[in-house]
Amino acid sequence: MAETHDDHTVRSYDQELDQLSVNLLELGGLVMDQTEEAVSALTHRDDAVARKVIEREKDVNAYDTRIEEMAVHLLAKRAPVGADLRSVLAMLKAGTDLERAGDEAKKIAKVARSLTDREVPPAAPLVARVESITALVTQMLRDVLSALDNSDEEQAVKVAVGDKQVDKEYRAALATMHEYLKVEGRDLQYVADAIIVLKALERIGDHAKNIAKYVVFVVQGRDVRHIKAKHLHKEIGDGPAG
Numbered sequence: 001m002a003e004t005h006d007d008h009t010v011r012s013y014d015q016e017l018d019q020l021s022v023n024l025l026e027l028g029g030l031v032m033d034q035t036e037e038a039v040s041a042l043t044h045r046d047d048a049v050a051r052k053v054i055e056r057e058k059d060v061n062a063y064d065t066r067i068e069e070m071a072v073h074l075l076a077k078r079a080p081v082g083a084d085l086r087s088v089l090a091m092l093k094a095g096t097d098l099e100r101a102g103d104e105a106k107k108i109a110k111v112a113r114s115l116t117d118r119e120v121p122p123a124a125p126l127v128a129r130v131e132s133i134t135a136l137v138t139q140m141l142r143d144v145l146s147a148l149d150n151s152d153e154e155q156a157v158k159v160a161v162g163d164k165q166v167d168k169e170y171r172a173a174l175a176t177m178h179e180y181l182k183v184e185g186r187d188l189q190y191v192a193d194a195i196i197v198l199k200a201l202e203r204i205g206d207h208a209k210n211i212a213k214y215v216v217f218v219v220q221g222r223d224v225r226h227i228k229a230k231h232l233h234k235e236i237g238d239g240p241a242g
Contacts, residue, residue: 038108053109060102067095129173140208156215166205
């Protein structure tokens, strides 16, 4: 993580903090890949890619476990305080959110496999909506990981506020599926699967928003988890904590 800590007397302490940050960023990169590949498997009816996403979930879980173990070790052995303590807690929580985002990517891959098995081609309107939301949430993940790594609360707030666009796209996609259903003979199971995919993507956006609020906690020392994203700029105006 970026310079939330000065050089410590014990160099290994800095190395442990840095290694925790590296593992978190690697997990974030993996989750972004999982999300994009799960959606690609869905839109291109690629069963091999869908299987790869499902199998790689174990790697997501392994990262999450490793991050938790490293964070607990730091808390117990180093007893960090101030910004260091907030950084470790934020990375621990961010790891959990990323693991859950990985779970959502796995759900999408499972739907992709189901549609491929049933030889159901994806509807063009749904593909467009899914690809649009996927681009939004993967960019949110990319930006929020950068914000966390650099303790950049302004970028983090932009990510949190940006989740409103994901919600807007999600509602529009549901409306698209409602229109799709109006045509007689449309596959109800397909619509149910489509809603699972859309909800999974919307939840990935929610997890990115959660991480954005952890960045504010690192910099400000304030718990803003229950403050609406649109109010964050006003809430963080008092300046960072020590």
